[in-house]
Amino acid sequence: xxQVVEPYRIKVVEPIPVTTxxxxxxxxxxxxxNLFGLRADEVTxxxxxxxxxxALSAAQWAAAMAGDESYAGSxxxxxxxxxxxxxxxxxxxxxxxxxRAAERILFSALLSPGQITLSNTxxxxxxxxxxxxxxxxxxxxxxxxxxxxxxxPFKGNIDxxxxxxxxxGPDASRIGLAIMTLTNNGEAGQPVSMDNLARAAAxxxxxxxxxxxxxxxxxxxxxxxxxxxxPTGT
Numbered sequence: 001x002x003q004v005v006e007p008y009r010i011k012v013v014e015p016i017p018v019t020t021x022x023x024x025x026x027x028x029x030x031x032x033x034n035l036f037g038l039r040a041d042e043v044t045x046x047x048x049x050x051x052x053x054x055a056l057s058a059a060q061w062a063a064a065m066a067g068d069e070s071y072a073g074s075x076x077x078x079x080x081x082x083x084x085x086x087x088x089x090x091x092x093x094x095x096x097x098x099x100r101a102a103e104r105i106l107f108s109a110l111l112s113p114g115q116i117t118l119s120n121t122x123x124x125x126x127x128x129x130x131x132x133x134x135x136x137x138x139x140x141x142x143x144x145x146x147x148x149x150x151x152x153p154f155k156g157n158i159d160x161x162x163x164x165x166x167x168x169g170p171d172a173s174r175i176g177l178a179i180m181t182l183t184n185n186g187e188a189g190q191p192v193s194m195d196n197l198a199r200a201a202a203x204x205x206x207x208x209x210x211x212x213x214x215x216x217x218x219x220x221x222x223x224x225x226x227x228x229x230x231p232t233g234t
Contacts, residue, residue, distance in 0.1 A: 010055065017041050100125040104132070107177075110210060111135050115176035118166055120158035121145075121186030126179060135176065140166070142196075145187045156184030157196040160203070167207040178204045 019027075019042060031037030035048070056064075068075040081093045096102045103126055111117070113134030122130065122137045130137040140162045144152040158180060167175065180197055184190045204210070 008057070011058070012055065016044055018044055100129065103129040107133050107135075111176045114174060116166075116171060116174045117177045117179055118158075118163060118175060119179040120156060120181055120192060121184050122179065123181050123185055126181070138166070139186070141184070141187055145184075145190065154191055154193040154196060156182070156187050156190035156192040158192075158200050160196065160199055163200060164203055167203055167209065172207065175207075175209050177210045 023042075027038055027042045040046070068077075077095075080095065084093050085091065094105070096105065107129050111130070111133045115133075115135045117130050117135055117137050118140055119126070119137065121139045121141050127137045140159045142155065142157040142159045144150050144157070145155045147155075163178070166172070178200065180192060180200060182192050182197075184192060
């Protein structure tokens with residue numbers, strides 16, 4: 001028999017606003033239909049916010065109260081590092097507050113001005129961080145992504161033919177990184193198939209280009225393929 005109730009109790013209740021149709025229409029006209037202009041207390045169902053919205057467990061609240069806030073040598077950091085190393089096998093851990101901050105550090109180390117990054121579709125902050133390094137972000141969504149009436153199950157896939165052409169083309173030496181956004185937010189959150197991800201990684205390995213998969217929700221943790229092509233200028 002399957003589980004019929006949630007195995008937890010909810011201990012904190014946060015009220016949400018309930019508006020009338022007239023209030024919603026007035027708010028939309030006020031911000032000229034730009035949803036980013038709305039106040040949070042005007043939104044009943046928030047489909048935008050995807051970070052920091054989960055409820056904490058009783059153990060997490062207790063850990064926060066007992067946490068070591070020392071600037072250096074914090075016991076909490078050592079515990080965090082041990083868990084992350086166990087999960088990822090990475091020997092060096094640099095915690096940041098958000099994925100976009102991690103991208104800023106990562107791209108400044110991996111990319112040099114004038115290089116190109118390829119993606120199924122760059123997440124907006126990913127594109128901004130690429131361009132801040134003086135590089136150009138190129139999107140290669142699959143053809144099905146543009147067909148709104150298609151029932152294709154993986155419309156977030158990268159176009160493997162265009163990826164191969166780019167990796168073999170005249171600008172191949174300028175390609176510093178290939179990024180797969182999972183799910184593909186720039187294409188309405190469409191999923192990417194594991195087969196497409198594996199084939200894209202294989203093409204990148206064949207041409208000695210770094211590849212990473214970056215979920216667009218925090219944290220965006222890169223998963224690297226081997227690269228032997230150094231950034232231009234190094």
